[in-house]
Amino acid sequence: MTIAYISHRECLRHDTGEGHPENARRISAIEDRFLATGLLDVLRYIDAPEVTEHQLLRVHTAEHLETLDAMAPTSGYARLDPDTIISSDSMSAARRAAGAVVAAVDLVVGADMESAFCCVRPPGHHAESHRAMGFCLYNNIAVGVAHALEEHGLEKVAVVDFDVHQGNGTEEIFQNDDRVLFCSTFQHPFFPFTTPLENAANRVNVPLDATAKSAEFRAAISEQWLPVLNDFQPQMVFVSAGFDAHQDDDMSYVSLTDADFHWVSEQIAGVAAKSASGRIVSVLEGGYELDSLARCAELHVRVLMGLH
Numbered sequence: 001m002t003i004a005y006i007s008h009r010e011c012l013r014h015d016t017g018e019g020h021p022e023n024a025r026r027i028s029a030i031e032d033r034f035l036a037t038g039l040l041d042v043l044r045y046i047d048a049p050e051v052t053e054h055q056l057l058r059v060h061t062a063e064h065l066e067t068l069d070a071m072a073p074t075s076g077y078a079r080l081d082p083d084t085i086i087s088s089d090s091m092s093a094a095r096r097a098a099g100a101v102v103a104a105v106d107l108v109v110g111a112d113m114e115s116a117f118c119c120v121r122p123p124g125h126h127a128e129s130h131r132a133m134g135f136c137l138y139n140n141i142a143v144g145v146a147h148a149l150e151e152h153g154l155e156k157v158a159v160v161d162f163d164v165h166q167g168n169g170t171e172e173i174f175q176n177d178d179r180v181l182f183c184s185t186f187q188h189p190f191f192p193f194t195t196p197l198e199n200a201a202n203r204v205n206v207p208l209d210a211t212a213k214s215a216e217f218r219a220a221i222s223e224q225w226l227p228v229l230n231d232f233q234p235q236m237v238f239v240s241a242g243f244d245a246h247q248d249d250d251m252s253y254v255s256l257t258d259a260d261f262h263w264v265s266e267q268i269a270g271v272a273a274k275s276a277s278g279r280i281v282s283v284l285e286g287g288y289e290l291d292s293l294a295r296c297a298e299l300h301v302r303v304l305m306g307l308h
């Protein structure tokens with residue numbers, strides 16, 4: 001099946017400064033691999049539109065948007081926190097990154113595409129309604145989820161987040177929204193050093209010890225995510241696709257393999273096939289070791305395409 005690959009050149013222009021792990025080479029590494037393996041030929045490449053203020057205000061406060069615009073420098077860098085750095089092109093990249101997920105939702109709900117992969121930066125899942133953090137400015141996936149709910153009238157969607165860092169922003173934004181089931185695995189204790197909320201009807205947080213490997217990760221998914229996801233019967237599945245739990249990625253201690261990212265992608269596709277007509281909107285989050293990032297993104301997208 002054809003899936004949409006949504007990105008934008010502006011995402012390469014978000015400059016975080018010398019030596020920053022969240023840099024444009026991440027997108028280039030993925031695109032280079034997709035080109036080399038022929039995958040890019042069978043995806044539908046779509047340029048991300050800019051998100052609108054109305055779409056952002058569904059999940060962010062007006063003060064947050066104003067603060068970001070006011071902080072954005074015309075040259076050089078501005079530091080929002082010790083890790084989160086913006087430059088003159090960062091806000092236009094951020095508008096494309098969030099706009100990509102909105103476009104993905106429109107395509108997938110409209111049945112033009114069964115699934116979409118948004119290859120974008122800056123990432124989003126740490127951005128809360130009122131603050132940027134952890135390399136994230138706008139919460140891209142949350143903007144897309146809110147669009148699916150408010151614009152398209154979906155009543156039940158799931159967000160699954162296998163990035164090694166807890167998706168505190170997504171959790172905060174939808175904590176009181178029973179239409180959104182949030183499932184997350186993450187190294188703990190670890191960045192973002194916030195206390196994950198207690199599990200509830202719309203939330204499955206599964207902390208992983210720093211020593212966790214395949215067995216612990218797969219048990220978390222099989223025993224804690226999948227039963228709740230299958231009971232919930234989401235109409236669409238959103239994926240915060242972070243690949244920084246890979247054993248080659250020194251951003252964390254959790255040690256997953258290529259096979260684990262392939263496997264979890266298959267489990268997610270299985271959930272979507274049961275209740276969501278296979279509809280998946282996947283959004284790049286973390287992943288900083290370029291070779292494993294590109295390999296695992298390819299495996300993930302192949303699963304979305306039904307290629308195994």
Ligand SMILES: [Zn+2]
Pocket residue numbers: 163164165242244285286287
């Ligand atoms: Zn991460």
